[in-house]
Amino acid sequence: MSLPLLAFEHCTVRHLNRVLFADLSFRLEPGQHWALVGPSGAGKSTLLATLAGRYVVTGGSATYPLLAALGSDAADPFFSWRKRVALVGPQATFRASDHHGQLYYQQRYNAAAAEEVPTVREYLGAGPPLAATPFWTYERVVDVLRLGSLQDERLIKLSNGETKRLRLAAALLRNPRLLLLDAPLSGLDAATRAWFDTFLAQVAGSGSTVVLATAASEVPALITHVAVLANQRIVQVVPRAQFAPAPPRAAPPALLDVPELQALSTPRPDQPAYQTLVRLRGVSVRYGEKVVLDNLTWEVKPGERWALTGPNGAGKSTLLSLLNGDNPQAYGKDITLFDRRRGTGESIWDIKRHIGYVSPELLHYFPGQLSCQQVVETGFADKLVRAAATPAQRALATRWLRVLHLEAHADQPLQ
Structure with missing residues (x-):
């Protein structure tokens, strides 16, 4: 009988003073590839981090028999099973080339400031391979992840999808036996999503086992087993062939406070009525030889x-x-x-005060220690820092949290 890669039996998993899982059992056998599905907040990301050894197991039994055996013959006396595991989470944590400077969001659009950030080539070549005869070499990951034309691009200038591919490449350079992927399809365009099944087949062919968190409607072809999570518990474990995702259901109207949402979204009486929200005429943007936008003309009217x-x-x-x-x-x-017209004496805040902006890239730059309430309150300021909100602004932020069913998380840190 072959050894399992890992085996959790009736485990209690904690982080600081919080119990993340109670009575957690999960077993991963060679040849299996798992998908973790469930609603937002069900515990999928937490389970991936738990499998990677990021949290403390205080009860039950958590062992990594096969992963530990694979590392026992390594020349490095400090080698552990953790070096056989790679976790690709939802957020990138890039740093400046000096490893001390903090990156900021607008830096990606400033050519001089962007020079402080490593290139794709520098990022992937930062460490030696963990395997003596690696399957995943620099040349191979650059080819498979389609990073060839991006090798001299600064990390901060990559799109969300390009960043995803880069982080997958960095994980594969570890030549992991266990690859953990958190929402790997999020932010990828249609062509890359279609390519993803082929990519996972190559990963499995290299000897890696895959466990990923994904939507129930986006389970890749490679997957052999599915674990359904709800409220920090595994509530169902089935072979892929027997998994039938529940059809999506519209939220009951009672869950959405429509009058409150309309009240929050209604323009204030003192806000002016604009004729043109956006107008661009013959606008081009280039960085060196790379043309990003070419002679673009576009207009957006109210409504x-x-x-x-x-x-x-x-x-x-x-x-x-x-x-x-x-x-x-x-x-x-x-x-x-x-x-x-831009360039007629307006400040950056004169522009930003009229715009609400959300993006996957922007999320990377929020200070993780901010509470959810404080994150909302940054909407009243022009920087991603804790804002000195007035009582009226705090009350307004609380109303938005309540209407989006996030009030219970108001004091919880973002990360």
């Missing part, structure tokens, strides 16, 4: 709703950065925002 579509790296985020006051190349361009 319109636009969707910007295109593959990863097409320039969608760069276009939004021109509107949000984050990109210095907006100066000198024919751009009008809220009936006012």
